[in-house]
Amino acid sequence: MNKKTVLTILEKKRLNDKITMLTCYDYITAKLVSSQGIDMILVGDSLGNVKLGYENTLPVTVEDMIYHTKSVKRGNSGALLVTDMPFMSYEITTEDAVKNAARIIKEGGAEAVKVEGGIEIIDKIKAISDAKVPVVGHLGLTPQAINKIGSFKVQCRTENECNKLISDAKVIEEAGAFAVVLEAVPEQLAREVTHCLEIPTIGIGAGRYCDGQVLVIDDMLGMIDNFQPKFVKKYADLSKIIRAAVKNYIDDVKEGKFPQEGNVYK
Numbered sequence: 001m002n003k004k005t006v007l008t009i010l011e012k013k014r015l016n017d018k019i020t021m022l023t024c025y026d027y028i029t030a031k032l033v034s035s036q037g038i039d040m041i042l043v044g045d046s047l048g049n050v051k052l053g054y055e056n057t058l059p060v061t062v063e064d065m066i067y068h069t070k071s072v073k074r075g076n077s078g079a080l081l082v083t084d085m086p087f088m089s090y091e092i093t094t095e096d097a098v099k100n101a102a103r104i105i106k107e108g109g110a111e112a113v114k115v116e117g118g119i120e121i122i123d124k125i126k127a128i129s130d131a132k133v134p135v136v137g138h139l140g141l142t143p144q145a146i147n148k149i150g151s152f153k154v155q156c157r158t159e160n161e162c163n164k165l166i167s168d169a170k171v172i173e174e175a176g177a178f179a180v181v182l183e184a185v186p187e188q189l190a191r192e193v194t195h196c197l198e199i200p201t202i203g204i205g206a207g208r209y210c211d212g213q214v215l216v217i218d219d220m221l222g223m224i225d226n227f228q229p230k231f232v233k234k235y236a237d238l239s240k241i242i243r244a245a246v247k248n249y250i251d252d253v254k255e256g257k258f259p260q261e262g263n264v265y266k
């Protein structure tokens with residue numbers, strides 16, 4: 001399978017060819033996902049919620065991201081591998097930002113990093129990109145800001161907020177980012193940003209007009225059945241399948257139906 005690079009992603013925008021991205025956190029999922037020709041895999045810090053059982057993404061560490069990136073890297077066969085920089089690994093100083101981005105690339109094997117925020121972290125985006133690490137921006141709902149924003153709701157409801165998002169997207173592009181994730185913003189705003197930028201927009205809850213789409217894999221596979229955001233399309237109901245399989249296994253073992261003749265060594 002052709003290896004996807006930053007250039008592939010930029011070219012896709014030019015050709016008006018939609019970009020596909022999913023999150024992954026482990027070897028076997030990355031193997032399955034990349035075998036289908038996905039453009040980008042994101043080792044998201046949503047890892048904190050969906051794999052580590054935290055309430056939010058804030059406790060996730062650089063070590064966590066490196067550990068899971070290494071696992072995904074071993075399964076990935078062609079997607080561009082992007083890893084989230086976790087909370088407080090890039091906000092404090094530009095040196096921290098570059099050092100931690102470098103660790104994620106050198107130790108984890110990621111090919112790009114993603115950071116949340118606009119003008120307030122622009123020096124960090126520029127420094128990371130100048131250090132030859134491709135950067136993806138992330139605007140709109142930025143889960144690392146949960147303690148400031150209070151809840152995971154749609155962003156940019158006022159004209160000022162919309163204008164700020166547009167100017168943030170432009171400065172991120174100028175600072176050297178090669179793509180920007182737009183999360184939980186009105187469709188028309190995402191459409192405007194997509195038209196303003198030369199770099200691609202990747203939407204999650206940002207409507208139909210972004211250059212690409214990203215989803216958390218556990219959401220789209222139906223692994224989490226107690227909450228379903230409106231913007232998620234469930235492509236499978238794995239939690240139901242897994243529960244039924246485990247129940248069958250328990251019943252089989254208890255009733256002596258497993259193992260059977262074909263499962264034993266003679």
Ligand code: KIV
Pocket residue numbers: 023042043044045046047084181204214215216
């Ligand atoms: O952490 C993550 O999975 C993300 C996606 C929701 C874009 O940032």
